[in-house]
Amino acid sequence: MKMPLITDIQKFSLHDGPGIRTTVFLKGCPLNCPWCHNPETLNPEPEIYFYERKCTTCGLCVEVCSAGALEIIQNSDKKALLSIDRGKCTGCLECVDVCNSDALEVVGKSMEMSTLVQELIADKVFYESSGGGVTISGGEPLIYPEFVHELARILKKENTHVTVQTCCFVKWEKIEPLLDVVDLFIIDIKTMSPDKHKDYIGGSLQVILSNIERLINSKAGVRIHLPIIPEFNDSATDFETYVEYLGQFADRLAGVDLIPYHSYASGKYAQLVRNYDYIDVPDLPSHRLIPLADSLREKGICDVTVGGLD
Ligand code: SF4
Ligand code: SF4
Structure with a gap:
């Protein structure tokens, strides 16, 4: 089993699934979003932060x-x-x-599975009182499918709710075995344009949408994250395309979270001594996303948030 490096374990997270959660971030991602908020998770190998x-x-x-x-x-x-x-x-x-x-x-540090599990279930009392649990995030956790399956299996035995946060750009064969051990998949859709996806982010949008549809048809818990990025996917046409696509699954989605672009990650790029193409891009005000949220609700998607799960 290929073991990932871990960049962070974030306690008391309120935006990575329902309730109070602990989120573990795995290192390595097959995509390359130029605005990435977790640039330290892109490279699967250990790196240095410079202060x-x-x-x-x-x-x-x-x-x-x-x-x-x-x-x-x-x-x-x-x-x-x-x-x-x-x-x-x-x-x-x-x-x-x-x-x-x-x-x-x-x-990026390696951890024994048993040590990781102990740390992740340490706050179980808070998960139980809030309907929370553990979120496996990244990077892209599903590039380590066996590890994610084993971790989720152990957590389920501990009666812990498991969420996987993924871009879904992996083969379906790597996702399907997780249906038995994962309660909720939170999936990013960065754009509905196949060409933009390929040119700016890398990877096939078709693979991602196909996996989302297979998960929905398998009755898995699916929540969609839409990161809204200035001048990339924030036009009226972009919004219409999102509404049209997601509206088809309105009654089968757990919800949709609209995530306005923010520049919090610029410090991380500096510490990694990496260029940040979005350094001069101002934060997107949340109110710009209200019309999109309203349109998604009109389509019948009940739980639409702006800024993440509350
Ligand atoms: S800069 Fe890179 S190659 Fe040089 S000592 Fe540090 S980790 Fe090793
Ligand atoms: S990072 Fe700076 S303080 Fe640390 S060893 Fe290198 S030069 Fe010295």
Whole structure:
């Protein structure tokens, strides 16, 4: 069984499924959304976070980096700073070990299944009182189908509600075995345009929609997340296409959550020393999504939220 790296375990999460939840984030994703809010989960391998404000530019990390990915340079104000060349980095993590200033941190840690389960069920009392549970998220958890199945199976034995948050861009054969152990699938649809999907995000929209329809026809719990991104999928035509498509399944969806774009992730891109194409894009005000929410409700989808599950 391929074990994923884990980037975070978030307690008391209120937006990743019903009730109070613990969300575990797995590292690795087959898509590449340019606005991704969890860029640390894209690469399945361990990476380094760099906290520039903590760096004393001592140069110890430069000395141990055999890949030549690190260099102390001077910026235009003649201030010394550490430069990281992500293209050269092999992920050996030697630099993290020698940094005495905690300026470098590993993102992505391996965990034994038993340790993970213990941590995930530690808040069971809150799940029981709120109708919550555990959410397996990412990245894309379904690139680790055996791991997700085993984790969900153990959690179900613990009488814990299991949600999987997925883009559904995997073969149906990897999803089908989960029907017995997953209570709710939360699925992102980033656009209804196959060409835009392929060109901007990667991956086939057809595969995703086919999986969504098979899940619905299998009577699985399905909730749809629509991340609404300025000038990508926020036009009247985009909204109409979403309403037309989702309206077909109105009485069989657990709900639809409209997620307006926000720029909270820009700090993560800086820590990963990665370019963020959306750095200058302003947050999308929630009120822009009210007409879309109203149209979805008119189609008969009862539970439509703006900003996530409440
Ligand atoms: S070892 Fe740490 S403090 Fe020293 S240059 Fe590298 S990142 Fe900065
Ligand atoms: S993790 Fe990357 S930057 Fe750090 S020492 Fe290894 S190759 Fe160099």
